[in-house]
Amino acid sequence: MAFEARNIQKIFHQESGDVRVLEDVSVALQAGESLSIVGQSGVGKSTLLHCLGLLDTIDKGEIFFSDELVSRGGESSTQDARALVRRRSIGFVFQFHYLMSELTAMENVMLPLLMSDHSQEEAESRAKEILSSVGLSHRLQHRPSKLSGGEQQRVAIARALVHRPKLILADEPTGNLDPKTAENVFNVLKDQSLRLKAILIMATHHMDLAKNFDKQATLVGGRLQ
Amino acid sequence: MVVRDKTKDIAILKSMGATDSSILKIFFMQGVFVGLVGTVVGIGLGVVMSILLRDYVRFPLDRSVYMIDTLPVDLRISDVILVGAGAVIISCLATLYPALLASRVIPTEGLKVDG
Numbered sequence: 001m002a003f004e005a006r007n008i009q010k011i012f013h014q015e016s017g018d019v020r021v022l023e024d025v026s027v028a029l030q031a032g033e034s035l036s037i038v039g040q041s042g043v044g045k046s047t048l049l050h051c052l053g054l055l056d057t058i059d060k061g062e063i064f065f066s067d068e069l070v071s072r073g074g075e076s077s078t079q080d081a082r083a084l085v086r087r088r089s090i091g092f093v094f095q096f097h098y099l100m101s102e103l104t105a106m107e108n109v110m111l112p113l114l115m116s117d118h119s120q121e122e123a124e125s126r127a128k129e130i131l132s133s134v135g136l137s138h139r140l141q142h143r144p145s146k147l148s149g150g151e152q153q154r155v156a157i158a159r160a161l162v163h164r165p166k167l168i169l170a171d172e173p174t175g176n177l178d179p180k181t182a183e184n185v186f187n188v189l190k191d192q193s194l195r196l197k198a199i200l201i202m203a204t205h206h207m208d209l210a211k212n213f214d215k216q217a218t219l220v221g222g223r224l225q
Numbered sequence: 226m227v228v229r230d231k232t233k234d235i236a237i238l239k240s241m242g243a244t245d246s247s248i249l250k251i252f253f254m255q256g257v258f259v260g261l262v263g264t265v266v267g268i269g270l271g272v273v274m275s276i277l278l279r280d281y282v283r284f285p286l287d288r289s290v291y292m293i294d295t296l297p298v299d300l301r302i303s304d305v306i307l308v309g310a311g312a313v314i315i316s317c318l319a320t321l322y323p324a325l326l327a328s329r330v331i332p333t334e335g336l337k338v339d340g
Contacts, residue, residue, distance in 0.1 A: 047333075050332075050333050053240075055239075055240055055332050055333055056332075056333045079244070079245060080244040080245065080246065083239065083242050083243065083244045083245075084242060084244070085242075086239075086240065086241065086242040087241065087242020087243075088242070090242075092240045092241075094336065098233065098237045098336070100234055100237070111238075111241060112241045112242070115238075115241060115242060115243060115247075116242075159241075
């Protein structure tokens with residue numbers, strides 16, 4: 001599986017004028033490869049990940065999964081098509097865990113599978129398996145409020161990976177954690193993406209973590225260098 | 226209110242691949258469920274109150290003003306069905322717009338919402 005983004009352009013149309021956030025950004029990665037993106041706050045790292053993950057529309061350019069064009073303008077008719085690609089092939093990990101507070105760790109992790117019409121039994125079994133693999137087999141029935149910051153983020157990683165995505169997009173997933181927990185969470189994310197042979201793209205402020213990726217890039221002035 | 230409180234959850238569900246139509250369905254079904262529960266509870270309480278007023282309590286009225294001694298109660302099954310159906314239809318209609326708003330949450334905007 002290859003992932004390729006060609007000449008991505010993203011413009012925010014504001015009253016004060018257009019802001020070109022991404023300009024001619026291209027990314028090409030093979031299955032199992034990883035890319036770190038560093039850059040100053042507000043430079044557009046999150047926007048780039050949102051665009052690559054089809055969460056946001058692009059103004060120009062194309063995004064391909066295994067040579068299949070998956071990005072098309074902003075027409076509402078294709079919103080569901082993009083949602084289906086996200087459901088099938090993409091996993092997001094954000095800076096904040098964004099777990100659903102009313103659900104247990106296991107129920108949170110089961111969500112992507114239940115949305116993909118997996119049976120309750122299979123969803124439970126796979127959620128247990130991946131939560132165990134991120135070291136949380138003893139926390140299955142705990143709600144997010146009863147988990148530590150590192151545990152919450154590991155549940156979020158399990159949720160992002162449980163449907164075995166081909167592309168994992170992590171937006172500063174360690175940004176809210178202390179250095180030791182950050183390293184632990186990063187290792188979990190890296191190990192799990194390698195296990196799945198998934199492409200991992202991570203935006204981060206941590207230069208030390210960024211060096212552990214197959215490829216590194218810096219976002220400056222809307223362009224990847 | 227539910228839609229406003231759940232904006233972030235909607236954004237997360239969309240990031241996991243929930244379609245606009247599935248979000249619409251979730252919120253519509255929730256609204257209809259709340260409407261149905263309210264209607265059933267309301268009808269139950271109304272019927273019980275009507276029977277109590279008709280057969281046991283007999284609410285007194287001033288005959289010199291109303292020309293009758295007690296509040297007349299006539300419990301008709303057709304009225305119960307009509308009011309119940311009306312309440313369900315109104316709750317369905319009242320659910321449609323917020324459900325539509327929920328389905329239109331832009332994930333990247335929803336993720337920025339505090340709370």
